[in-house]
Amino acid sequence: xxxxLPGSVEIREVGPRDGLQNESTIPVDxxxxxxxxxxxxxxAAIEAASFVHPKAIPPMAGSAEVMQGITRVPxxxxxxxxxNERGTMDALxxxxxxxxxxxxxSETHNYKNLNMSPDDSVTQIIDLTELAHQEKTPVEAILxxxxxxxxxxxxxxxxxxxxxxxxxxxxxxxxxxFGDTSGMAxxxxxxxxxxxxxxxxxxxxxxxxxxxNTRNTGLANIMFAMQRGVSRFDAAIGGLGGCPYSPGAxxxxxxxxxxxxxEDSGARTGIDLDKLIGCGQLAEQLVGRQLxxxxxxxGPRTRTVAS
Ligand code: ZN
Numbered sequence: 001x002x003x004x005l006p007g008s009v010e011i012r013e014v015g016p017r018d019g020l021q022n023e024s025t026i027p028v029d030x031x032x033x034x035x036x037x038x039x040x041x042x043x044a045a046i047e048a049a050s051f052v053h054p055k056a057i058p059p060m061a062g063s064a065e066v067m068q069g070i071t072r073v074p075x076x077x078x079x080x081x082x083x084n085e086r087g088t089m090d091a092l093x094x095x096x097x098x099x100x101x102x103x104x105x106s107e108t109h110n111y112k113n114l115n116m117s118p119d120d121s122v123t124q125i126i127d128l129t130e131l132a133h134q135e136k137t138p139v140e141a142i143l144x145x146x147x148x149x150x151x152x153x154x155x156x157x158x159x160x161x162x163x164x165x166x167x168x169x170x171x172x173x174x175x176x177x178f179g180d181t182s183g184m185a186x187x188x189x190x191x192x193x194x195x196x197x198x199x200x201x202x203x204x205x206x207x208x209x210x211x212x213n214t215r216n217t218g219l220a221n222i223m224f225a226m227q228r229g230v231s232r233f234d235a236a237i238g239g240l241g242g243c244p245y246s247p248g249a250x251x252x253x254x255x256x257x258x259x260x261x262x263e264d265s266g267a268r269t270g271i272d273l274d275k276l277i278g279c280g281q282l283a284e285q286l287v288g289r290q291l292x293x294x295x296x297x298x299g300p301r302t303r304t305v306a307s
Contacts (some may be wrong), residue, residue, distance in 0.1 A: 001266025006231035008268045012045040012208065013255055015283060017081060019240025021050060021059050023287050028062040030286050032069040037279045038237065039073040042271040047100065047234075049080040051087035051159035055072050067094035079140075083114065088128045092135045098227075099132045101125050101173070102142040106149035109181065111146075118163065121159050126171040133172070140175035141167045142210065146193060148184030157189075165200045176207050178235070180221070183214020183250060187224035194228050208232035211253050213239060213292070218253035219261055226267065233258060237276070238283040238291030254293030256280050260300055273300055 016035050020026050035048050050071065063080065072078060077097040082088045091099055096286035102112035103121035110118050127138045145152075146160045160178065167173050178193065194204050209225055209232070211218040222233050239254035259271045273295070280296040 001226075005226050005265055005267045006205070006229060008231065008270070009226065009262050010044055010208075010232045011255060011258055011262065011269050011271060012047065012079075012234045013048040013237060014210070014252060015236035015240045015255065016197065017047040017050050017060070018234070018252055019236040019238070019283075020286075021057050022241060024057055025059045025061070026205075026286050027071065028065045031062075031066050034279065034282055034286060035066070035070045035078075037282055039071065039076050041074060041275040041279060042269070044270065045077040045079060045098070047081065048078045049091075049096070050092075051080055051082045051090045053083075064090060064094050064252065067096060069090075081087045081142075082128065085128065085131065086126070088131050092132065092137060098175075099128070099137055099139045100142055100177075101128050101139060102144055102179075103163070103167075104145045104149070104181070104206035104300065105143055105155050105163055106145040106152045108151040109145045109149050112151075121251065122166055122170065122181075125167050125173065129171040129173055130282070138174035139171075140177055141171065141173040141210070142177045142179050143167075144181045146178035147180040147189045148182060150182040150184075157193045158199075160193055161196040161200045161202070164197060164202055168202070177210055177232075178203070178207065179210040179234075180212050183212035183217075185211055185216050185221050186215075187220055190221050190225055191228070194225070194230070205229045205231060208234060210234040212241065212250060213253050214250045219257060220221070222253065222258060223265070226262070226265070228303050231267075235259075235291075238280045238287075238296060239293045240283060240287070240291060251292055254280070254291070254296070256293045256295040260295045264301065 049063035079098040235255040236252035239251040241252035
């Protein structure tokens, strides 16, 4: 095992939501089939749905049907993103295991994505967290554009840390995750954010990180963050994804590639890579094109090619 890494790392699958929301609409039964296939790979958490208004993000229409149609595997947490009170009520009615609320640290991106200021988003997160906690459902706040913004450029790590502290203290969220919406993170930028979080006494072994592979730094960012003690990362099957409100944002890091690298480093994910590769193939069938995941094509390094 590589020195200094966490013994186990949680990889959270975000393809069925973050990935598919950028595709032309995939039928509900196919979304269910993808989630069901992912559910038996050993993944501990799957972002399964988004309870947004269907006009805002048409590919996420039918999220309640998706949640009701999947076969829930014990031990897997099925998570859903919510943008407002209505979405939170709908998600709770579907018995999601975790609610995700999102805000951007970038003022411009937050207005484009959520039509409000970051401070108003904090107020909203307070309200939505209270609502979810009444149903004993945990809430994670996702702070997006945490490593830079396509509109505003660099984002001050200190500003990210201040908002992180604020949502923890004022909303009492159960978890924090930091999103690299436009794929601007590099190991240096990750290092600066982790330093800033430690300065406001946030335990970085408890946070999650979400990288996009826009500039091909996703895996380097994950390895660097693991060496700093971060043990939770989002990834999308096949490398699906992007962000409709962030120009040029490409796919998430691919789950196959991340699991392959993390397992090889000696940290355990609990995920069966062969089954995961099968899910990547299914994802390619659903979207009808080749996806960027590399291990999906090559297989793991231990697989010798007989030719
Ligand atoms: Zn993403």
